[in-house]
Amino acid sequence: MNILVTGAAGFIGSHLCERLLALGHSVRGIDNFNPYYDVVLKEENARGIQAAGASLHRLDLAADPLTEAVAGVHAVFHAAAQPGLSAASFDTYVRNNIHATHRLLEAVHDSPSLTAFVNIATSSVYGTYATEPETAEVRPTSYYGVTKLAAEQLVMAYARDRGLPACSLRLYSVYGPRERPDKLYPKLIRALVEDTPLPLYEGSESHRRSYTYIDDILNGLIAVLHRWDRCAGEIFNIGTDTVITTGEGIRLVEEIVGKRAVIRRLPRRAGDQTATQADITKARRVLDYHPAVLPADGLKTTVAWYRELLRRFPGR
Secondary structure: OEEEEEOOOOHHHHHHHHHHHHOOOEEEEEEOOOOOOOHHHHHHHHHHHHHHOOEEEEOOOOOOOOHHHHOOOOEEEEOOOOOOOOOOOHHHHHHHHHHHHHHHHHHHOOOOOOOEEEEEEEHHHHOOEEOOOOOOOOOOOOHHHHHHHHHHHHHHHHHHHHOOOEEEEEEOOEEOOOOOOOOHHHHHHHHHHHOOOEEEEOOHHHOEEOOEEHHHHHHHHHHHHHOHHHOOOOEEEEOOOOOEEHHHHHHHHHHHHOOOOOEEEEOOOOOOOOEEOOOOHHHHHHHOOOOOOOHHHHHHHHHHHHHHHHHHOOOO
16 A cells, blocks of 8 residues: 555654555655754654655645645555644644644545545543543543644544545554653653653652553554454544553663652643543454553663663764
């Protein structure tokens, strides 16, 4: 298949490109190299996917012409988004999550070659407690959650009204190699390696999380392609139902590195989730989805990767 991945130079997008290429698909990526975090890291990801055989279009979904980039694609994985709970202005979230999604949908919805559009959504649409099935009421509490929900509903509206072959996957607390440096585990590993304090939001150590290793997430994404006849028009939670607290995750990384973190307390972060536990009953039944990587194992790999990154790119 000819498959388009948006956000291809990012954490999830770059891994997905490599997995699809390994399965024999032709992959093209789109990324605007947004400077929300260090573009050097995105360039490193871009080199990796291009070396593996992907083509890459440096385009802004919200502004640039998309006709050439989407021509002839059979499937789209829409992973591009403005990340962070409320780390940018609301207008930035609207532009990069809603407007960008709308322009992409307009570019592909009447394509004669398109057979699958997979929207990458988030558990943040559920709000403070993300512990229920896909049929639960959604109550987002952050700019990110609100605009990602709007983007998801745009995709599903095109599916309902215009016959777009689409589904949406709500991902839970993805971690692993290439994770954004502003996320918990990269910040923690860096603090431990460099003997600096770890900034931690008040109350977050007791938060319960479905920390899901990137390989388990990829298995869910690929399963959709293999079972598309049962996925069109559907929404799926993709994560793990194994839950640990943030404090337990910190202690696991401390054990791996062999140091204790020095915590610098920050005020509570607005819009944060208190508990996530992926209800993957539907994904297990429909996709035969079975996440298997335990936190201790995934974090060992993540620590090894991030240590090497810090060695190669000091100061990043």
